[in-house]
Amino acid sequence: MQEKYQELLNRLLEINDLNSAAAVLNWDQTTFMPAGGAEARGRQLGTLGRIAQEKLVDPAIGRLLDQLQPWADSLPADSDEVAMLRTARRDFEQATKIPPAFLGELYGHMAMAYQTWTEARPANDFARVAPYLEKTVEYSRRLAEFFAPYDHIIDPLIDNADYGMKAATVSAIFAELRAALVPIVQAITSQPPADDSCLRQYFAEKDQDAFGVEVACAIGYDFERGRLDKTHHPFTTKFSLGDVRITTRYDEHYFSDAFFGTVHEAGHAMLEQGVNRIYDGTVLGNGTSGGVHESQSRTWENIVGRSKPFWKHFYPRLQARFPMQLAKVSLDSFYRAVNKVENSLIRVDADEVTYNLHIMLRFDFEMQMLEGKLAVKDLPEAWRERFRQDFGIVPPDDRLGCLQDVHWFGGPVGGVFQGYALGNILGSLFYSQALQAHPEILSELEQGKFDTLRSWLVENIYRHGRKYTAPELIQRVTGGPIRIGPYIQYLKNKFGELYDL
Numbered sequence: 001m002q003e004k005y006q007e008l009l010n011r012l013l014e015i016n017d018l019n020s021a022a023a024v025l026n027w028d029q030t031t032f033m034p035a036g037g038a039e040a041r042g043r044q045l046g047t048l049g050r051i052a053q054e055k056l057v058d059p060a061i062g063r064l065l066d067q068l069q070p071w072a073d074s075l076p077a078d079s080d081e082v083a084m085l086r087t088a089r090r091d092f093e094q095a096t097k098i099p100p101a102f103l104g105e106l107y108g109h110m111a112m113a114y115q116t117w118t119e120a121r122p123a124n125d126f127a128r129v130a131p132y133l134e135k136t137v138e139y140s141r142r143l144a145e146f147f148a149p150y151d152h153i154i155d156p157l158i159d160n161a162d163y164g165m166k167a168a169t170v171s172a173i174f175a176e177l178r179a180a181l182v183p184i185v186q187a188i189t190s191q192p193p194a195d196d197s198c199l200r201q202y203f204a205e206k207d208q209d210a211f212g213v214e215v216a217c218a219i220g221y222d223f224e225r226g227r228l229d230k231t232h233h234p235f236t237t238k239f240s241l242g243d244v245r246i247t248t249r250y251d252e253h254y255f256s257d258a259f260f261g262t263v264h265e266a267g268h269a270m271l272e273q274g275v276n277r278i279y280d281g282t283v284l285g286n287g288t289s290g291g292v293h294e295s296q297s298r299t300w301e302n303i304v305g306r307s308k309p310f311w312k313h314f315y316p317r318l319q320a321r322f323p324m325q326l327a328k329v330s331l332d333s334f335y336r337a338v339n340k341v342e343n344s345l346i347r348v349d350a351d352e353v354t355y356n357l358h359i360m361l362r363f364d365f366e367m368q369m370l371e372g373k374l375a376v377k378d379l380p381e382a383w384r385e386r387f388r389q390d391f392g393i394v395p396p397d398d399r400l401g402c403l404q405d406v407h408w409f410g411g412p413v414g415g416v417f418q419g420y421a422l423g424n425i426l427g428s429l430f431y432s433q434a435l436q437a438h439p440e441i442l443s444e445l446e447q448g449k450f451d452t453l454r455s456w457l458v459e460n461i462y463r464h465g466r467k468y469t470a471p472e473l474i475q476r477v478t479g480g481p482i483r484i485g486p487y488i489q490y491l492k493n494k495f496g497e498l499y500d501l
């Protein structure tokens, strides 16, 4: 059995190597590749992806999994081998349920849809991309059908990113969250807005970069096993445990973009750098779900990186780097500026309080489009109407409305957005557990020390990779299922003080 198990691991490692090689090509494409390389690069990525897919759906893997099942049943339920086989089977079944011909069609369509979106968005031309989005909705429905039966058509798509979650669970959490959030948003936005002009001065890129690197190092992103480069749409990518890279973009006239983006990606990367060494290159060697991943980027970006204790330590250092811009700005004014709350049009720029409302809107529209209750041609008007209801403002055009996010134009409709809001909820839930275990974390933040917090997160979350599903991990770490209490309490404490609620 050990031999068969080893054979399975070897086959999976080969697939992992192909995917990692594709990730290197992809990273290169979005950072340093000259434009002339685009066509060949697309083909190269396609080739690697096709070979990896062929290897994954090889019936030999299915046979090995079947042969190893009795052995797995005899092992302790919590052993790595059992987790490895369970996860490999889930990946195998996921991959084999989708016919290769369909996948090829879908990729071809998505490449066209994405290309059209990159032209339609700046031109504010929804009509141009609408036929593609209609087809994407159709493809997304067909994709879900391969996993029938389901309770809701979006369930298989959610399962792909946030395994174990369903439309019903997410909708129930969102309804509760909305009821708690709306009064907080109203109480804050009825006050005069915070002044964030101190963030909108000239900040030279090289100094922003140096400060971002200083902070990323301090919180524990390991540059010996990573690096930071420039790109248009920041992301984190992992080639192996020893090479987890982050990217950011700089706006020399706005401080927050690059800085909080860097800390956000460092959070994703620290999770990946923290996975148990023995899982590297296996099916357990990554973060377990979209929601859990986002919980860590948001913990470091918001709960830590936008907190008063954090800036008590780092603000004098930032002032020393930018004396012209910040010498006369008090810590209090700066802290208020980086935590400005307002009803705004763009999701990625939204603050901690209003952000989830942007997600709920998208999640509802995804379900309605998949259910056939919302036609693509009616999306722009539905978007404007919902914005009027939720935010009291109306996007002046579709560029600032339903054309803003890449998601529905770069991949299927459904399965991704909910993870961002779940991440906010889980970030606070995990953090409250860390604080209970180690109340000294708060005073350490004031001294620029992050070891206790990071070690707790590595030990309880990062180390496990995909060994536990997200619901299992949440139960283990917090003693119960996902719940919004600690998140709402966090928002009330922080913004209650900021806005004197």
Ligand code: ZN
Pocket (backbone or CB within 6 Å): 264, 268, 294, 297
């Ligand atoms: Zn993220």
